[in-house]
Amino acid sequence: MLPRPIDDQGAAPDGVTIGILTALPCEANAVVSLLDDVGGYQDPQDQNHYRTGILPSTDATRPHGVAVLMMSKDNTRSAAYNCANMLRTFPGVQIVIMVGIAGGVPRPQAPERHVRLGDIVVATDGIVDYTHVRREHGRAEPRGRQSAGLISQRLLRAARELQLEELSGNYPWARWLDPTQRPPAETDVLYLHGVPVPHPERSLNGLPRVHHGVMGSGDVLMSDERARDDLADRFPDMLAIEMEGSGIAASTAAEDRAWFMVRGVADYAESAGKNDTWHTFASLAAAAYVRALLRRTPTLGRPGIQLRGRALPALAPAELGELERLLERLPSDVDVRAVWQATVPELAPPSRQVLTTPAAAVEHLAGLNADAAGVPPALVFVGRLGRSLSEDPVGAELVGWAVSRAAAAGVAEALHVRLGDRETRPSEGPVLLIDIMTDGIDRGSCRISAYVHEGGGPWRPRPTSQGPSDVAVADLEEAARELVAEAERLWNQSDEPAAIEFVMPAALLNLPVQWFQGPRIFERSDPLCLAYTVAVRSRERMREPGVRRVWGNQWRQIDAKPFAGRVLWGAADGIEAWAAQLQKDNGYAVVVLSEPPDSPHGRRELFEALRAGVPVILWDRRLSRPPESTDGLESLTREPAALPATTRRVRVEAYGSGEPDHFGHWVALLWDDPRRMLTDAGVES
Secondary structure, three states, X not given: OOOXXXXXXXXXXXXXXXXXXXXXXXXXXXXXXXXXXXXXXXXXXXXXXXXXXXXXXXXXXXXXXXEEEEOOOOOHHHHHHHHHHHHHHOOOOOEEEEEEEEEEOOOOOOHHHOOOOOOXXXXXXXXXXXXXXXXXXXXXXXXXXXXXXXXXXHHHHHHHHHHHHHHOOOOHHXXXXXXXXXXXXXXXXXXXXXXXXXXXXXXXXXXXXXXXXXXXXXXXXXXXXXXXXXXXXXOOOEEEEEOOHHHHHHHHHHOOOEEEEXXXXXXXXXXXXXXXXXXXXXXXXXXXXXXXXXHOOOOOOOOOOEEOXXXXXXXXXXXXXXXXXXXXXXXXXXXXXXXXXXXXXXXXOOXXXXXXXXXXXXXXXXXXXXXXXXXXXXXXXXXXXXXOOOOOHHHHHHHHHXXXXXXXXXXXXXXXXXXXXXXXXXXXXXXXXXXEEEOOOOOOEEEEEEEEEOOOOOOOOEEXXXXXXXXXXXXXXXXXXXXXXXXXXXXXXXXXXXXXXEEEOHHHOOOOHHHOEOOOEOOEOOEHXXXXXXXXXXXXXXXXXXHHHHHHHHHHHHHOOXXXXXXEEOOOOOHHHHHHHHHHOOOEEEEEOOOOOOOHHHHHHHHHHHHOOOOEEEEEOOOOOXXXXXXXXXXXXXXXXXXXXXXXXXXXXXXXXXXXXXXXXXXXXXXOOOOOOEEOOEXXX
């Protein structure tokens, strides 16, 4: 049940899982103005007055329940005290977010990290309590202690999603900002030793910039340029300074809850330019970001009955006892590891102790978050465990138990999908196909054509207005950039994720097309794989009618729920025996090449796989694949149907890591859906 608007009497609203603390009236007003279904609540045992409401989540039918509190004082002790009261009054709160204004730490010598008034600062790297000191020998030595507490991993993931969108020029929080409330640019004055100095140039069309890093926190109203700059020198990642965060982090740690903090920059923490001019806009910027952040966060389930210290959702004691009795009846030879891998293939293998018994696995999974559809992995595990015991009566009882609990939580249909009882296909989003044909005489030249599928309805890609063009292979990146820009203009009515597929001959398949730079947005261009799923396709197979039937049959294994095929790894030697195995057994739907297809051995493996109708092929683009890349490829193949999304994820991780050897930089994916065809003339009839 979601919070309902009520007066200042009655029981606390059900379903409140997010607590938001503010220190000033302008901060509280900004947050409450963005809530839906606003109400009020005051508990007789709590002197605070709360505003309640809802904010959107990833599931339109299950928004977040939110309670907002404006503190009576703006300092660390008040924050800790009020946070503790909120957690007692709303025991379902799992994350407390501090939202409001802060003093920015400017760095004009580093334009990309320079904080300006109205910017948004997200404490993704924690809080430094800079007023924590050690006193000895008559001197106070600052220790800069990292505040206790657990930063919300859910909100960190949501913040990364927003970062990814921003790289594509999408700022979802901007829609909640009123440009008329933004103070004039001439009021954003930066002083150095009391003298105004210019800001570095910036081109965001008046939008705030979002910064991620460390927040300084202390029981001091910082208004000292020298003290601020000393902190900046000691803590290079410090972006802003505020007064409540360390109190909230300590209070949530005591209750085993998570915290998060978002601030709008209202001044530069020095006396020469300190005033209230930017308070309203900075407060609204922080609140708008939090609304967008929670929109990308799954609904938080309320804490449930404990199973040996782990939380299972909403289990009554009788239901918990029934599960324990069912697990006790299981045969001793149950393959717990196989069920685990089918349930959470994306997770690293757990410790051996977790997989000793089904009960130990359930206990471990019960502490994990529900998936995007709201299904707890513990329920999926119990259901799959039952499916694996088709000839034992206890198997059907386990499935029934899991389905009944999912039905009570309103996620029964989603559980059936996870168990493979329902066939589901993702909606067809926009697709750009870039068809590349090499010149028969000049191998340094090629002809490039493009087709755009606008998403929804039957597969029907249409040629772009540019038509075919002859370009040098060395200029493919620039040509692709122009085609992506045109496709985006055609897709402007779609909000579905888009994909780019390069249809290429084998000689070009190892080109790093996923790392081609995309269109310039706000004077910056980013790799295609940050904003799109990018895959390659075989031009030779698309033009060969003799493999259509076997190719289509193999694809059905990828499309099946659950995945029904197998994965075959390339052979460093013995290619003849490997090829014979591939031809003899039609169960292989995924092949991982031992070498890239521009090497003789990799090319032979590629064409054997294409001939056998294998629709999905992976490889490392380096000639010699390092062990960590083998591990990464093995992880990706655990869920073949999700490969376009998971390869994009590891590429984004690689880009963000700054590590050139991260396997995400080198993984290539051939994702060849035989239902999405082209002919030389364009759309296949």
